[in-house]
Amino acid sequence: MYPDDRKYSKDHEWVIVSGAEAKIGITQYAQEQLGDVVYVELPEVGRVVKQGEIFGTIESVKAVSELFCPTSGEVTAVNADLGDHPEAVNAQPHDTWLITLKLADPAEVDGLLDGAGYQALLG
Amino acid sequence: MTDAAQTLKQTPLHGRHQALGARMVPFGGWEMPIEYGGLASEHMAVRTAAGLFDVSHMGEIEVAGRDALAAIQRISCNDASKLEVGQAQYSGLTTPRGTLVDDVLVYRLADDHFMLVVNAANIAKDYRWIAQEIEPAGDVVAVNASSRYALLAVQGPAAVETVQPITGVELSDVAYYRFAAGEVAGKLATISRTGYTGEDGLEIYVAPQAADAVWQALTESGAPLGLVPAGLGARDTLRLEAAMRLYGNDMDEETTVLEAGLGWMVGWDKAEFIGHAALRQQKADGVGRRLAGFEMVDRGIARPGYPVRVDGEVVGKVTSGTQTPFVKKSIGMAYLPAARAKADTEFEVEIRGRWARAKVVRMPFYRRQGG
The missing domain is CATH 3.30.1360.120 (Probable tRNA modification gtpase trme; domain 1)
Known part of the structure; x- marks a missing residue:
């Protein structure tokens, strides 16, 4: 369910690191809790975010959730497809990235959970 | 917890x-x-x-007795004398100020036997109100039949x-x-x-x-x-x-039937009911504010409780709002000054610190074919 090709935060985001870049999305568990996603609000490219900081919001029909950045860095891209197709977050949460970051401190990633650790968090 | x-x-x-x-x-x-x-x-x-x-959480309060019709006529704003046995009507339990204790469905089970279907959160409150307010009507009793x-x-x-x-x-x-x-x-x-x-x-x-x-x-x-x-x-x-109001969000004991846009469910011609004088007065004077339907002009979803601003002045809150699956728009309802509650009038909703434009639209947002 939670593959080890990436790391997970306690706030239910995932991070895939390649070199100094990180791709960030939300987990299967997070999308289940949200229900039907209808709107994703993402930061401007170039914004610098710190680990644990809010970088956007994701809205379902019934609720608003804040997105907490799992790692610090500078936003290098946002997924523009989500403007027209926010439901992709529900359909394929682990294949739908929200933003990419240039990592400020790659060591932060080591402090995140692996697949088994995240699964254990969910209980 | x-x-x-x-x-x-x-x-x-x-x-x-x-x-x-x-x-x-x-x-x-x-x-x-x-x-x-x-x-x-x-x-x-x-x-x-x-x-x-x-929807078994909804409450059922039965009112029966020789004077049941008079009792229903006193406590509810619609005209229950128009109901035949086997017919139901949407109505309101009104306060002397013309505000709403609850919105209800009134069923005429028999000539002298009615059933009021009330909101789950209001069952105890409504029952107390009804039992107290039907007393002057004469030979009639109210029974909280919700558990049946x-x-x-x-x-x-x-x-x-x-x-x-x-x-x-x-x-x-x-x-x-x-x-x-x-x-x-x-x-x-x-x-x-x-x-x-x-x-x-x-x-x-x-x-x-x-x-x-x-x-x-x-x-x-x-x-x-x-x-x-x-x-x-x-x-x-x-x-x-469908622009149906939700009690507790879109209307409550602080909003009158007219402000909530439900004047059509007032039996103006019937004899006195609780709140009749206040509503007649408000109808003559005109309402100061009115529940309006809106859709967002700017991006974003307006949700209940978000502040609403007209001409830079905060005038209230969103009472209902989300992006709905069929209409696929960010829609909602809010109380606006009556003069600004007309279709196409723009106002603003504060969405997490940002003022976003919305405009008044006619309700309902959806009407079924042939309905």
Whole structure:
């Protein structure tokens, strides 16, 4: 369910690191809790975010959730497809990235959970 | 939190909801299913086929006695004398100020016997109010019969086709806002052509011990037609598209019937009722504010409680609002100064610190074909 090709935060985001870049999305568990996603609000490219900081919001029909950045860095891209197709977050949460970051401190990633650790968090 | 969870009431269909994997939430003192397979798909099923809702949390208060009609006429703002036996009407329990104790459905079960269907969170309050306020009417009693009924709503274009095979009642004879007594799946039932979704549909009152069998029979009959179980989440988005007000959000004891845009349910010509003078006065003077429907112009979703600003001045809050699955727009309702509650007027909603433009639109947001 939670593959080890990436790391997970306690706030239910995932991070895939390649070199100094990180791709960030939300987990299967997070999308289940949200229900039907209808709107994703993402930061401007170039914004610098710190680990644990809010970088956007994701809205379902019934609720608003804040997105907490799992790692610090500078936003290098946002997924523009989500403007027209926010439901992709529900359909394929682990294949739908929200933003990419240039990592400020790659060591932060080591402090995140692996697949088994995240699964254990969910209980 | 554990204590609160333990005191939540459960409907007779609680086991069904659990077996179906419903997400359960507290609502009006009850533990209720908010969704089963996804709010949007349940919403769309009701618009295109049918949905099956457990709304057993709703309350039923019966008022009976020689002076029952006079009592109902005194406590509710609509004109119940227009009801034939077998007919229902939407009405309000009004305060002397013309504000709403609750919005209710009034069923005329017999000449001198009425049933008021009330909101779950208001059952105790309404019963106290009714028992107190019918006293001057004479020979009449009120009974809180809520525990004697389970209520299942079948809503959507396939509702009649779902129910007809398992009842002897000829449903084509049961017109909108009419009801009939009979059996559903062999259980005694009152079948009412009413609902809270903006679709054709039936609401079926049965004894609590019959609810499970009726649910099962409705599911088997309706599934081939596309019927799915639907939760309170879809019920809320469906009623919002249909611009049906939600008590506690869009109206309460601080909003008058006229401000809520429900003047059509006032029986102006009937004899005195509680709040009659205040409403007549307000009608003559004109309302200062009015509940308006809106859609967002800027991006973003307006949700209940978000501040509303007109000409730079905060005038209130969003009372209902979300992006709904069928209309697929960010829509809502809010109280606006009456002069600014006209279609196409722009105002602003504060969405997490940012003022976003919205504009007033005519309600309902959705109207069914032929409805």
